[in-house]
Amino acid sequence: MTAPRVTRLTEANWREFAVVRLRALTDSLGVDDPQYRHESSFTAAQWRRRLREHAQFTVLIDGRPAGLISAQRENAESVYLYSLWLDPDARGHGLARPLVEAAVDWARTQRVRTVTLRVAADNTVARGVYESMGFRVAAALVGPRHELAMSLSV
Numbered sequence: 109m110t111a112p113r114v115t116r117l118t119e120a121n122w123r124e125f126a127v128v129r130l131r132a133l134t135d136s137l138g139v140d141d142p143q144y145r146h147e148s149s150f151t152a153a154q155w156r157r158r159l160r161e162h163a164q165f166t167v168l169i170d171g172r173p174a175g176l177i178s179a180q181r182e183n184a185e186s187v188y189l190y191s192l193w194l195d196p197d198a199r200g201h202g203l204a205r206p207l208v209e210a211a212v213d214w215a216r217t218q219r220v221r222t223v224t225l226r227v228a229a230d231n232t233v234a235r236g237v238y239e240s241m242g243f244r245v246a247a248a249l250v251g252p253r254h255e256l257a258m259s260l261s262v
């Protein structure tokens with residue numbers, strides 16, 4: 109096995125992106141979830157557009173995408189991170205942090221002041237990863253999903 113490598117996916121990688129994104133949605137939400145159903149019908153042009161509009165980072169294990177994190181400009185001041193996910197086989201090896209780091213580094217290039225994200229209040233593993241990188245809870249969000257908003261100054 110070669111050493112895992114974090115890289116940004118480009119439009120040329122839209123097929124690999126589609127595969128890993130749909131795997132992440134299947135694992136996290138299931139195939140009956142409206143988000144999965146919506147994205148599973150994306151055309152090549154829609155996958156390419158997503159890659160143009162949002163920065164997508166993956167971790168390659170033996171050349172194959174085994175995880176994902178997405179980043180988008182939220183406004184002039186902040187970048188929003190979403191959909192951190194690792195293949196179940198790739199969990200527990202410290203790969204989440206370099207993925208988040210790549211997205212935070214990208215946010216710095218956008219000259220924003222804050223990076224924000226949401227995490228389920230009971231997702232202690234993900235929350236631990238974010239807190240170890242300096243993210244702090246900014247608010248408990250109102251709604252049925254019991255999510256926390258976290259932020260990091262960059």
Ligand SMILES: CC(C)(COP(=O)(O)OP(=O)(O)OC[C@H]1O[C@@H](n2cnc3c(N)ncnc32)[C@H](O)[C@@H]1OP(=O)(O)O)[C@@H](O)C(=O)NCCC(=O)NCCS
Nearest residue numbers: 192193194199200201202203204205226227231233234237
């Ligand atoms: C959250 C997630 C990305 C973490 O990725 P990961 O690479 O497995 O995380 P790490 O290996 O760096 O583990 C992080 C820490 O949690 C600990 N940990 C990992 N899995 C654990 C588990 N099942 N139970 C308890 N602790 C665990 C690790 O020991 C590590 O602790 P350390 O920082 O003290 O060393 C991954 O578990 C995942 O994809 N989960 C499903 C999707 C998800 O929840 N995404 C977050 C959305 S906000």
